Amino acid sequence: MIRMNSKLIMAVFGLLTLLSLMGLLTLGDVSLGWADYTQAMSQPESIAGQIIWQIRLPRNLCAFGVGAMLGVAGAIAQGYFRNPLAEPGIMGVSAGAGLGAAIAIVLGLGLTPWAVEVSALLFSGLVSLIILGFVARFPDRQTLILLGVGLSSLCGALMALVFNLSPSPVTTAEILGWMMGSVENRSWADAGLAVLGLGVAALMIPALGKGLRLLTLGEETARSMGVNLRRVAAMSVVCISVLAGLSVAVAGVVGFVGLAAPHFVRALGVKDPYSLIWPSAFAGGFMVLMADSAIRLLPTSNDIRLGVLTSLVGAPLFVLLAWKSARVWVGGNQ
Amino acid sequence: MIDVNSVSVRIGQTLAVDRLTTRLDSGKLYGVIGPNGSGKTTLLKALAGLLPYEGDIRIADASLGDMPLSERAAKTGYLPQERMVAWNLSAREIVELGLMGRAVSERAALAEAMLERVGLGGHAETGVFNLSGGQRARVLLARLMATQCPVMLLDEPLAALDPAWQRQVLRLLKQLAADGHTVVVSLHDLGLAVQMCDEVLVLNHGHLVVQGAPEAVIGPEVLREVFGLSGVLHEGHLWVDAEPVGLG
Secondary structure, eight states: OOHHHHHHHHHHHHHHHHHHHHTTTSSSSSOHHHHHHHHHHHTTHHHHIIIIIIIIIIHHHHHHHHHHHHHHHHHHHHHTTTTTTGGGGGGGGGHHHHHHHHHHHHHHHOOOOOOHHHHHHHHHHHHHHHHHHHHHHHHHHHHHHHHHHHHHHHHHHHHHHHHHHHHHHHHHHHHHHHHOOOOOOOOOHHHHHHOOOOOOOHHHHHHHHHHHHHHHOHHHHHHTTTTOOOHHHHHHHHHHHHHHHHHHHSSSOOSSSHHHHHHHHHHOOOOTTTTTHHHHHHHHHEEEEEEHHHHHHHHSSOOOOOOHHHHHHHHHHHHHHHHHHHHHHHHHHH | EEEEEEEEEEEETEEEEEEEEEEETTTTTEEEEETTSSSSHHHHHTTTOOOOOOOEEHHHEEEEGSSHHHHHHHEEEEOOOOOSSOOBBBBBHHHGGTTHHHHHOHHHHHHHHHHHHHTTTTTTTTGGGGSOOHHHHHHHHHHHHHOOOOOEEEEEETTTOOOOHHHHHHHHHHHHHEEEEEEEEEEEEEHHHHHOOOOEEETTTTEEEEEEEEEEHHHHHHHHHHHHHOEETTTTTTEESSSOOOOO
16 A cells, blocks of 8 residues: 655645646636637736636635645544544534525525625534533533534524525525535635635644644543643634635535545555644645536536535545455454 | 542542542552452542542642643653554554654654564554554553653553563563652552562552552452452462452
8 A cells, every 4th residue: 555644645636736726727618729828827807817817716726725624624523533434514513504505595695795605604603602612511522523413403404494495496406506515606705715714724733733643542641641622622623613614605515525535645644633634635625626627527418516526426435445444444443 | 759648539429539648659660459449540540630639649749730731741641441542553653642742853763662662663663453452552551651751650551461461561660660750550460469569559449448568468358358359478479269258
């Protein structure tokens, strides 16, 4: 099996991403020639310039940014919960963001600039506050997982109610479209939200390093070595919430990436829960970028939604990975 | 050196340690022995600052309860009974977790030296999931030893080890004590406690029944009253009848 360290993984995915970003600027409904690219570089306000700078590049950057946020959130979730099945949605924040977006759409705000995004963020923030309230009293991971299951179920039920009360099939279709994820027609401002999320994470992650690493040996060992579990829990919740909430606000629900990206990094040789956080960002970003490119390349009459494709492609790969790793996991903690 | 003054610890409604007073000196290996539920693990956790307690615990004259987390971690190392490891880190990476205060450049060499001491020098890059239970226990012991804390608390470190490694680990702990550490270890094997420990603390129902040199304190009465065994200590060896006697 290939073994790479975290810096090499980031370098490889970073290079692949850079090459892909450049290549993907040529991908779109309008075919551009060399003269158009030259014009786009020298005259950003030209039609070719607007296609490159206002449509293709923001879309590609949003795809990478959303994947990167989900990869980081997934890696932190798995590290904190010490559970390979943990993913950014484990605490119900993604479900809360989805509910917020659905409510905004059903209230007729779908076309109002930023309304859906802000509503998604408000609801994910509300769910996060509930979780943080619990963390203050019960910082153990089992309580958080149970709470997350409860909040996800509640948001799911409220989402069903929103569908139930939806005024028209068009509105229902609009909500469904949002729930299936997309980075189509995203702007620089959306890409900025992804940068904001990753920036917040970059500020907080160094303080999580010792805690996530020592939690590998269990809570008692971590505490005996000076880890403040309440602080680690609160910081993990904030990080996961910000990243998951913003990713839903930018692109709707893009499943599977947060779960799979850390596992792909592990398969490449990085097992330490802290060291794999940023490589997971690159892996997740690359995954979503490739998925979004595939959507544009696939010859279908209706665009396949991003979240559908990430799950369709990622799930079989993940099953293969799980199959290969099964012996190690099963033998791991007997 | 640890001073424990009238310490009580409650686990739920149960008084797991009851007004326990003792003094544990540097340079000695202490064995904490007693039947299941006697309070051994609770006492070790309280000494590690992991459980709230009444009374006073002082480490080198500083109150454990008033210590910041970092100072407490620098003074006390703790090896829990549970050997769960969440991720398949290599043996070296696990030991390096005990060296987080050291320069990154030093860690790998120190970790490998510790692994040598527990007989796993050739397994530094092996994932812990690929090690046997006994080997994993030794990796975790190496992680604790790497911390070089003045006080080391080990909860049943011999579980899962074969007889030869049980003795070898106690020799390592005795060496740590000889180097000036205070080493406190909970044990179930009375024979090993007698042969290897400088002193034993006999616990029963949360009380410290007796403390002292094993030959002096483990007599027929303690064996009968505390462990429900009929036997004697003779020339450093414990002779116990096959049938336990009732505690009454």
